[in-house]
Amino acid sequence: MKFLLNVKSIPEKETIFKITIPNTFIQKNTEDKEILTIENNQNTTHNTVPLKTTPESKKSILIVEDNDDMRDYLKLVLKKYTITEVTNGQEALDVLKTATFNTIITDYMMPVMDGLELVKAVKNLGLKTPIVVITARLDDVGKLNMLRLGIDAYITKPFLEEQLRITITRSIALYDQINALEDKISPKEKISLENNSLLFDKQLKSYISDNIQNKNFGVDDLADLMNLSRSSVFRKTKLILGQTPNEVINEARLQKARILLDENPNIRKKELAEAIGVYNATYFYKKLEERFLIVRD
Incomplete structure (x- = not known):
């Protein structure tokens, strides 16, 4: 359709996108302010919008x-x-x-x-x-x-x-x-979050701990147990703990695996994976090694 797109960026200052649109595709609305401007009677129209980033x-x-x-x-x-x-x-x-x-x-x-x-x-x-x-x-x-x-x-x-x-x-x-x-939630909800953050944290981690062996346990299950929507669980977990629900679940599995390793250093990888609800034992153990700097022969 002969549209053109050009971008010019100055790092840490601004980014400017230049869109060239053929007149054929332009329909003016006389009731609104003119957004696009025609340059030199050419068969193109330019709309240049600077997108400034925070330095x-x-x-x-x-x-x-x-x-x-x-x-x-x-x-x-x-x-x-x-x-x-x-x-x-x-x-x-x-x-x-x-x-x-x-x-x-x-x-x-x-x-x-x-x-x-x-x-x-x-x-x-x-x-x-x-x-x-x-x-x-x-x-x-x-x-x-x-x-x-x-x-x-x-x-x-x-x-x-x-x-x-x-x-x-x-x-x-x-x-x-x-x-x-935090900016998207109301002051009332923010106060409620602050007052109930410890209770929320305790309940969240309790449900995760109780279901740690369930390989299919995820955010939807967590939301059902807490009687909240998936988006509410995500938002509250992010606000209170600074992590997504999946990150909290993964960390709980890593911590549980570390405890099991301390109790039984000779435990097999597959057995360890079964105990904390993980399908891919090899991949998980690699993450465990990275997280806790574990060296195992």
């Missing part, structure tokens, strides 16, 4: 790091963001009383208040801000302690700069999704 500089990151050189390095790597820096967990908590951020980057080992205590405090405050831990600690215990608290990423030094940038981008995207969901 990364508008996104803010709180860096919690006691080493001056490391803070300077992180600021250089993440120079497109607005950075606030503090030297320990207590200072971070003081800042969080009056400011919000799109992501928190923290070291593990720091004076006054270390990263582990900071993460616990942030979670206790009910903040959904993504947390990325960057540390020189290589032991599995430290990593698992942090992961169990619900951090978004655990990065060990030295690390690839692009790895950090990708991690931050994904964390902020998830955070934006959660905020977008």
